[in-house]
Every structure is written in structure tokens, then in C-alpha cells.
Amino acid sequence: MDNTQLHVAIVSSPGMGHLIPVLVLGNRLATNHNIKITILAITTTSSSSEIKFLKQSNEKKTIEIIPIPSVDISHLIDSTTKVITQLRLLVREALPGIRSGIASMNHRPDALIVDIFGTQMLSIAEEFNIPKYVFHTSTAWLLAVFIYQQVIDQEIQGEHVDLKQPLEIPGCKALQPDDVMDPMMDRNDQQYHEYLKLTMEYTCFDGILINTWKDLEGETIKALRSNEKLQPGLKVPLPIYPIGPLRRTFEITERDEVIQWLDKQNYESILFVSFGSGGALSSQQMIELAWGLELSQQKFVWVVRPPSDGDLDNAYLNSNGNDTRVMSEYLPEGFLTRTKDMGLVVPMWAKQVEILSHSSVGGFMSHCGWNSTIESLTNGVPMIAWPLYAEQKMNAAMLTEEIGVAVRPDISPTKKLVKREEIQGMVRILMDTKEGKSIREKAKKLKISAENALSEGGSSYNSMCELVKDIRTR
Structure with a gap:
């Protein structure tokens, strides 16, 4: 040979x-x-x-x-x-x-x-x-x-x-x-x-x-x-x-603020919220999401990018981090103060792979980009599917209907504003119900399956x- x-x-x-x-x-x-x-x-x-x-x-x-x-x-x-x-x-x-x-x-x-x-x-x-x-x-x-x-x-x-x-x-x-x-x-x-x-x-x-x-x-x-x-x-x-x-893969060389905060939290108690390097929500949707997270009373880490009320395509291609607005300008008034003991709001970027692999993370609200989906599944973390563009609606359908490791809004976020009550409900289902536990067990089986495949x-x-x-x- x-x-x-x-x-x-x-x-x-x-x-x-x-x-x-x-x-x-x-x-x-x-x-x-x-x-x-x-x-x-x-x-x-x-x-x-x-x-x-x-x-x-x-x-x-x-x-x-x-x-x-x-x-x-x-x-x-x-x-x-x-x-x-x-x-x-x-x-x-x-x-x-x-x-x-x-x-x-x-x-x-x-x-x-x-x-x-x-x-x-x-x-x-x-x-x-x-x-x-x-x-x-x-x-x-x-x-x-x-x-x-x-x-x-x-x-x-x-x-x-x-x-x-x-x-x-x-x-x-x-x-x-x-x-x-x-x-x-x-x-x-x-x-x-x-x-x-x-x-x-x-x-x-x-x-x-x-x-x-x-x-x-x-x-x-x-x-x-x-x-x-x-x-x-x-x-x-x-x-x-x-x-x-x-x-x-990753090597933890230093435990940054987010990882240190996660270290203090209970097992699988945290919802990680991130919509990818090119994902952007409208101003109105961001307000509803903030209220939904607050009303759910579930702990969270939210990677926040400034809202985009224009075209999603341009938001994707121009996500260069040059937006100078501070978070208090586009989040609900008082949100950061009211949720300071309940959640961690991270501007622009976080170490996603490290976060998803942390034992305190029990769910992931994601845009369903395939990289993020793979990172979630290989860590046994179930999802709230929030597709934004490209093939993400297909990914969301597969995750919810075929594989059973996610929940998603009744109507796609690209078509209709998802209200705070529905967001609150999805978060609670995933993080605090028997249905959520069943979804989590399926995700953990997939993690083992992925390890065996490789x-x-x-x-x-x-x-x-x-x-x-x-x-x-x-």
C-alpha cells in the first residue's frame, strides 16, 4: 500500500x-x-x-x-x-x-x-x-x-x-x-x-x-x-x-467571567441564549425575548448583539461588532437591574463551546445554524429552536419533529413576532417540566451516539x- x-x-x-x-x-x-x-x-x-x-x-x-x-x-x-x-x-x-x-x-x-x-x-x-x-x-x-x-x-x-x-x-x-x-x-x-x-x-x-x-x-x-x-x-x-x-475542541486556559459564574450554578439549571455570529433580532423581538426570559424565572446566559430592524442578509454579512450602542439602549428599562441575580448578559460574543460543555447548562436557545446545533447535540444539550435564515428552518423542523431534542415557536420568528408569553412557556417547558426532561434524555443519548460515530x-x-x-x- x-x-x-x-x-x-x-x-x-x-x-x-x-x-x-x-x-x-x-x-x-x-x-x-x-x-x-x-x-x-x-x-x-x-x-x-x-x-x-x-x-x-x-x-x-x-x-x-x-x-x-x-x-x-x-x-x-x-x-x-x-x-x-x-x-x-x-x-x-x-x-x-x-x-x-x-x-x-x-x-x-x-x-x-x-x-x-x-x-x-x-x-x-x-x-x-x-x-x-x-x-x-x-x-x-x-x-x-x-x-x-x-x-x-x-x-x-x-x-x-x-x-x-x-x-x-x-x-x-x-x-x-x-x-x-x-x-x-x-x-x-x-x-x-x-x-x-x-x-x-x-x-x-x-x-x-x-x-x-x-x-x-x-x-x-x-x-x-x-x-x-x-x-x-x-x-x-x-x-x-x-x-x-x-x-x-477547546482547552480551558483561563476561566473567564462567564465560566466562573457558571461554576457557581446548579447542575443543568442555565439556559444559554445565543443566535450566532451573524444572528440579529428586531428591536421589538429583543424586548419580547428579554421579558420572556425574565418572566420564566429561569436562570440564563444571554449573548446580546444590537438589534437589526433592517434586512437579515445585511445583518449576517456585516456582523463586524462596530455597533457602539450600549445594551441599556435596546433592552427593556430596568431589565439588567431586575435580572442581575438571575442571569448574565454578555455583549456581542462568548465562548460557546466551553459554555455548552459546562455541567450547569441545561438548554440552548439557538438560531439552529448547523455549527451551533452540532455543538449543542455533542454536549447533550436540548434546544429551543429559533431559526433566522438559510436552512435553519429545516434544521429546526428536524430537531423538533424528527429527532425530538428541541421545542420551537408555533410560528417561525421570521414570519411573526414571538410574544413574551410564548417565550416564557418554551423556556419553562425545556428547563422545568417532565416533557423537558424527556427531551434532555434524548439529547444525552445523541451525545453518546456522536462519540461512538467518531x-x-x-x-x-x-x-x-x-x-x-x-x-x-x-
Whole structure:
């Protein structure tokens, strides 16, 4: 058997939500499979946090990280340009930098792995004759929708926003109209066409890695591998590699204020509230959430970002922490004083992985981004699902209806204001009822399942070995 060290290049799209799973994948391949890893990270003009995170992540020098200079797309967009269009444009404009980065490498990579928004790099992989793989950083269910999108586009007439019946995905859970992703809604928007191109590009790769595991999405993974209806027009089924759940690890070097406060709290008594690095609520919704937390009388840690009453897409892409408002300006009058013994309000950012792994945390109110969901599930922490954009409504539906590890509002927060009474009720259900205890037990079983999948001989470990073998034999 050939034991020469493989060299794999991995490309990250802009944004922390894309950068984190790519770094975790790179570290796992380097540490567990002795592969030389080079990460090409496309950065954005607005986010210094990405550069800082890159430097911190590279302190141990286990992988090589090459930041790709940010590109200016201001001449290509206007105030109505949606997030997927912007991300696709950012990657498109960065392609010359990616190509130069690969061309300048002493040893040409044995494989190129790109994340969800990096599929436009097909031409670069083909130019250099490099085997190419997509790292699908979300669920197998979303991947099934991606692959089937070409059929959906042809068969569904009119706008998805007008759908009355669920979208049937062969071999998978049907997609309810309320959970359809925003990019699928409007055929007249450039975002729809960028999304459609992206899903078509997926089927041109040599294989797809998914950040999920067999026990979590077994039926969907089976459908992806064997259901011919799900892969129309493909001569051979795409190789599917469920390699998750990949999440950040951490070493506690110092116990900051939040961890010290958690150390003093009772076992599983704290609700952690955070909506991700790009998540923003409206001013009105933030007031209702504050009142809901206060009325619940349950202890909490809330990572607060300034409200955004504009477009969620712009809030996501411009979450650079430059807002100078103080929290008392947008939280209910007296809230911080009244809840000082009951909760901890943290401005802008907190150590999420450390917090979710703390024994005093018993619940997580989350936007259901897949990184955050993985971090919650791998710590056995149940959730209050609060989806904001992208595929988060699908994630919320899966967590509540299929896996049973979460509760969510009756109507999506993106469609209607969630009132304080409903928030209070959800918090109490999760933290202080028999129903919540049952949900917590399911979450703890999933934690064990995740550990087993990643351990030597587990389903995801074996899947990663199959991927490495495939790269080596190409």
C-alpha cells in the first residue's frame, strides 16, 4: 500500500460559519490521518474577527493557512442583493486568488475540498487535474434537497412561496412549505438562480462529505446513496461520506467571567441564549425575548448583539461588532437591574463551546445554524429552536419533529413576532417540566451516539477512512 503523505487543499468561503467547520475538518485529517493540509480562507473586508481566528487556529502549526485577500464586490451589488448572491459573488471574484494559491504550492494537492459556496472552483480543480470534493457543512436532508433541486425547479410551477403542499423528496422527510429556504422562494431574484447553479455544481464533484452521522440521519443517508429517483441524470451515484459530527475542541486556559459564574450554578439549571455570529433580532423581538426570559424565572446566559430592524442578509454579512450602542439602549428599562441575580448578559460574543460543555447548562436557545446545533447535540444539550435564515428552518423542523431534542415557536420568528408569553412557556417547558426532561434524555443519548460515530471503528471514522482511500487511489 502507498504510504506517502497525502496533501489536501481545503477552501473556506467567507464568514465564521464556513471557516470553523473547514478548520475542524483540516485538523481532523491532519491529526487522525497524517495528511498535509493547506487551507485557503477567503476573507471579507468587514471582518477582522476572521483573521484573528485564523491566527489563533494556526498556533500549533498542524496545518498551513493561506488567507485569500478580500475582494470588493460593491460594484456588483445593491441594497437588495441577497446573502447567497453576495457569497457567490465574493467567491467568484476570489477565484484568481485561489488559483494563484494552488499554482504556487511546491507540491500540487492530491485533492481539493471546497465548502458549500466553493463549488465554483470546479474549473480550477479540472485545470490542475485534482480530484474534487464538496464538504457539505449542514444536514444530509439539506443535501437531498440540493441534489433534487433540479427536478423541483422543473416540476413545480409558479413560486415556492405560494406552495400549499409539502415538497416530496424521494426517500426523505417531506419539506413543509413554511420550512422552505428563502433562496428557493423567488424565481425572479438572482439569489434563486445562484442557488440553482450551486446545487447543479454539487453533482459534478467526485464525492460529498457531510457533517452528520449515520445514527442521526440514517434513512436520509441511505436514500442519498441508493435512491435512483433522488439522483436523476447521474450515471453513477455520488459517493457520500458522512464524517460528522465535527466540532471545535477547546482547552480551558483561563476561566473567564462567564465560566466562573457558571461554576457557581446548579447542575443543568442555565439556559444559554445565543443566535450566532451573524444572528440579529428586531428591536421589538429583543424586548419580547428579554421579558420572556425574565418572566420564566429561569436562570440564563444571554449573548446580546444590537438589534437589526433592517434586512437579515445585511445583518449576517456585516456582523463586524462596530455597533457602539450600549445594551441599556435596546433592552427593556430596568431589565439588567431586575435580572442581575438571575442571569448574565454578555455583549456581542462568548465562548460557546466551553459554555455548552459546562455541567450547569441545561438548554440552548439557538438560531439552529448547523455549527451551533452540532455543538449543542455533542454536549447533550436540548434546544429551543429559533431559526433566522438559510436552512435553519429545516434544521429546526428536524430537531423538533424528527429527532425530538428541541421545542420551537408555533410560528417561525421570521414570519411573526414571538410574544413574551410564548417565550416564557418554551423556556419553562425545556428547563422545568417532565416533557423537558424527556427531551434532555434524548439529547444525552445523541451525545453518546456522536462519540461512538467518531471513535475508531465508528461509522464516521470509517467513512473518513473511505474518503482517504478514495483520494489515494485516484
